[in-house]
Amino acid sequence: MASHHPTYRRLTGLLRLNGRSAVLETGDGDLIFLVSEDDLAPFHDQQVVAEGQMAGPDRLTLTWIAPASA
Numbered sequence: 001m002a003s004h005h006p007t008y009r010r011l012t013g014l015l016r017l018n019g020r021s022a023v024l025e026t027g028d029g030d031l032i033f034l035v036s037e038d039d040l041a042p043f044h045d046q047q048v049v050a051e052g053q054m055a056g057p058d059r060l061t062l063t064w065i066a067p068a069s070a
Helices: none
Strands: 008-018 021-026 031-035 047-054 059-067
Touching: 008 031, 008 059, 031 047
Parallel strands: 031 059
Antiparallel strands: 008 021, 008 047, 021 031, 047 059
């Protein structure tokens, strides 16, 4: 029986807020839902770097987020 270990990922993309959901649109066109209790409004419509544990194929439990450098 294989054990499942959450994968820690660092992703870059455009952060969009849609109601209560924060979605990161990666350069590959993937949509990753960000799970966080923090207010992500300051990052809305910005390119960001986000790190955290993947909690499924399209869900990242956020550990850290910052604006992406130009």
